[in-house]
Amino acid sequence: MNVQQITPAQTIGPFYGFALPYEGGPVVARDGDVRVHGSVFDGAGALVSDALVEVFQADPDGALDGGLFGRCSTRPEGSFAFTTVKPGPTADGCAPHLAVIVHARGLLLHLHTRMYFPEEAQAHAADPVLAAVPKQRRHTLIAEPDEGGLRFDIRLQGGDETVFFDV
């Protein structure tokens, strides 16, 4: 095959809530001691209450085979929360992170971003992916500790727009 004839993406739409979320979806790792939570915001700063957030990460040893996956809707209140474990670095020099996908009504093709851990400032300085991100935008990829665990808000557009990747 020459050019790969891929099937194009279409929006997840507003009415996936009875179909895609599943019991245990927000549990990335059983007995995980890390809670990652946040909200998705649109360009006007309004909560996006019909997004679907998916995460994929290495295990604590940095292994990705049998890697850990989670899925959580922001319905109906506009926020998501995952229970997980902190991943190990996937390679020398890579800071621990979650790969994150955002689907939503109004998003014709999902978005890729990443969440990094706030206590890893030293590893962040050496991480090649973060190095490619303009310094003033890097903070959008780094979760903030709060009373609920680690807060990771996703801003689809506008001031403080989250960094999204062309993967």
Add this chain to the structure above:
Amino acid sequence: MPTPYRRDGLDAHPFRDDPAYLSTKLRHPIEPLIPLRDPETELAEPFLGAGPIGPLDHDLTRQHAGEPIGERIVVTGRVRDGNGTPLAGQLVEMWQANAAGRYAQAEDGHAAPLDPNFTGVGRCLTDDQGVYRFVSIKPGPYPWRNHDKAWRPAHVHFSLFGTAFVSRLITQMYFPGDPLFPYDPVMKSVTDEAARQRMVSSFDLDATVDQWATGYRWDIVLRGPEKTLFEEAEVA
């Protein structure tokens, strides 16, 4: 190093900023995406913890006490990667409106009846040839508020993963010959005609079951890995 994934053909996807589809206006990034090349995590294959597939998960006409109202259909096809390799054991999730064009979700305010015998959710795994198969009823078109007299063509939503996080796909399958195609900004967000046609199923006599259901075939192609030099040599 992980195997890189092909980047050719990705322009088949829609632009996220599409003025004809109003909801994109505040939901697409303005800043340019940052190139992320050969990332270990995104090029690995997620392990899906969605639990076992039930014996009736693929048959949306048998998930309730009675049968749903509507035109019974079989939807089947093969899942391949961009190199043409069939993908076996792939989770395929689908969901749809009922025959009247109403979703079994509380927020759907369309003034069309719910069907107590139809939820509209299916799941299955592809077989060793990459083939999936669902039994359902044909969904109806339904109105939305994007513009005056806006009606979505009948469609079935599909969700697939492929062999890496970068081959993740959520899309919609359409039915052949739908007169609503020229008026639908979601479908028209795919601007290349050939790519748009790849979202349209075809009536298929082989998939049709005598005295029971009409059959539709819809093959799916997910982004595939770059071939190694060794594989290239084999092909040559």
